[in-house]
Amino acid sequence: MGSGNSLDHNPPNASRHITSGGSDWLWAVTALMALSDLAMLTWAFSRARGTRLFHQIGIIILTTATIAYFAMASDLGAAPAEVEFGRGTPGVTRQIFYVRYIQWFITLPLLLLELLLATGLTLSDIFTAIFMGWVLVICGLVGAFVITSYKWGFYVIGVFGLFYIWWVLLGHGPRSTFAAGGAVRSGYLRCASYFSFILMLYPIAWACSEGGNVISPTGEMIWYGILDLFAGPIFLFFFLYGLREVDMAAFGLTSGKYTDTGYGAGYGAGPGMATAGAANGVTTGAAPAATNGVATAPSTTAAAPGATAANQV
Secondary structure: OOOOOHHHHOOOOOEEOOHHHHHHHHHHHHHHHHHHHHHHHHHHHHEEEEEEEHHHHHHHHHHHHHHHHHHOOOOOOOOEEEEOOOOOOOEEEEEEHHHHHEEEEHHHHHHHHHOOOOOOOOOOHHHHHHHHHHHHHHHHHHOOOOOOOHHHHHHHHHHHHHHHHHHHHHHHHHHHHOOOOOOHHHHHHHHHHHHHHHHHHHHHHHHHHHHOOOOOHHHHHHHHHHHHHHHHHHHHHHHHHHHHOHHHHHHHOOOOOOOOOOOOOOOOOOOOOOOOOOEEEEEOOOOOEEOOEEEEEOOOOOOOOOOOHHHHH
């Protein structure tokens, strides 16, 4: 397995396909995605439990991208499609990497979720933005396989979804209440503007590659690879670095539902337990409930084996 023989092991299935140089570039992006994923894993596990949500979303994004680029570098996950503009050559087919759209279908909603969880938007607003991300990706995939000019209808619908995402990121989101304070708001505005600009370049790349057949599949790989690096690891590390000093409890996204033990004094015993922390290795139980304002003493009599529930009350 390697960049030099990927096309020999997995021959291209279209007349316009990636070259060995394109495969080399894809292997390089695969390596960068994998290294970024390992760095994100290390960063996530260096943080306290219950404060890793944003980092764990990043792990999912980078793992998905690594798998997708491994497939594309191996010249897998592609299908031939007839082009609308053959440039004077009839019957031209172009290599369409559907695995890239599978990657985007997973990663774009997660990138939006990563950003919008920092705002005060409702879940319905966030889920609608995620849905429009799916609209953008699916319309791009379907349009890539349409031979006629109807592909541009899907293109317009996808761009409409992108406009909606822009409105949420740059219009609706900044006007919401940021529970973590003004510092997070300013950081969000920088990251949302950056991410919106990167998103704008994807439809341009699509129009020049799968849509208009202007650039070669290798040029397409280079263009999309650069965009995915800027929208993936570079964006994630930039965004998460801005949150490094933020108290995650301000977002209301921390979780204390651990099943692990051995954290020492000050930690509860498990999910949903209202127990005090351990003192000298002994965990104290919750206080008994009061009846008519008078606290009842805990029972000291153990139920005999085989006793019914009524006898244990």
